[in-house]
Amino acid sequence: MTKTVTWSVIGVVVVLAAVFAGRLDLGETIPESPLIGRTAADLDLPYLEASGTAPLFDGEADVTVVSFWASWCPPCRAEQPELVAAADALGPDGVRFLAIDSRDTTGAAVSFLDTYGRSEYQDVVVDDDNLASIEFGVWGLPETFFIDGSGTIVGKVSGGIDFITVLDLVEQVRSGESIGERSTGEVYQDR
């Protein structure tokens, strides 16, 4: 009976260890977003520096790169020049860049763009009521989503994204490859 009890306890421990291993395996990437493979929300967002609104997905671009940012987010400062360069390079070629300013003030956001750059191919809009952040399940900033020509969310990058990565991922989207979710670094929740 003693052996039976001992082996039973060891068995329970092994099962628990397996469960914990699965639960604690956070690795370098966060769990895949449930949004991958789903249709992007139908939202219109007001421009930051102009009147009017921009649709989240306009139905015309081959690929839409949606980036969530804020002026207080440190990785966003490094990311913006990269996105500007990517927008300048890919914007004329059918790629749409939509930058969604989240939980920010207008003055700080405009000052941010003055410092870190703008692109005529990057629409900068404001998520005033956080609806876009909620629709995209945003946990922190920056986060970038890739939407294909049919309006399906096909990829997510948590953390700052750089020029080369954007080029690479856009090419993958165009070739129909799966991007899934990846992490490039830190994301921030609040100021």
Add this chain to the structure above:
Amino acid sequence: MTTRAVQWSVLAILGAVVAWALVIGAPGTGTADDLAERLACPVCDGESVAASQTDVARSMYAQIERLQADGLSDAEVLGWFEERYGPEILLDPPRDLGGILLWAVPLLAAGAGIAVVARLRRHRPGTEEGDTADGSTSSARTLVTVGVVGVVLVAAAFALGSFLQPRAQGTPVSGDLEAPTDLASISDETLAATIASFEASGDVPATQLNGMRLALAERYFEAGDYRSATSVFQEVLVADPTDTQRSEALGRLGWILWVNDEAESAEVAFRQAIEAQPANGEARYFYALMLMDQGRGAEAVPLLEALTTDPSVPEDLLPEIEAMLEEARA
């Protein structure tokens, strides 16, 4: 206490835990407050949507109310958020096997402790079994085994504790914890090298490569390095550009030619740029500047008039264009 009694006690505790874990996620009364209690605020320090005062939490609360007004059940409202954030947004303990076991760990550890105490009491010196040499050896082996198991369970409990730690506010919530690489700007050299490698691979479409070339040339142009800019713009023109790309390269080349006293060639470049892409306001603006400088205001008037209604022209440039137009008409 007998071994069998200990086993039944542990089983009873586990049964209670499983039952508790299964019922704890049962639907609430259905108010927005109830649902807000069951959703995590994604930008907060371990708070629920109901407890948080952040505007994101308020927006989520409003969304709960909208979804309820649309007729969604409690489960559907929670599912709506789970579909976007993943299961981490739910504060209820998960009801799958793993979740149940996670909640059961502390009580399992307690059960193991009860078992140890019971065994020690049963095998302590002076008892019938403990007096025998075989009984002592068995008791020691069991004690070591149970001790090891206890250590493992305690370690697992600590791991559970760290797993359930709330995220720190204002700190990274995911990704590697290395300091982020400073990507403030890709150097011109890196960009040029990237273009060269893409050219060598032959895998990148011409339009995309030209987009990269234009981005690089624009950097040179804005830095005043017209020699390098000219070289790259010329590469664009001979690499099967789109009309828009051709227009952008010609417009910028026109400006470079103009400031280098090549007015005739500049004019040809401006005209071709506008012909290739009539929406190229920059080329029209550069051309108008050149004409005004040459005292050909009348010729600049149609260009400037077009610019006043061009949506691509930055608002802060409009006063200057209108002043130029007034001067040109005069």
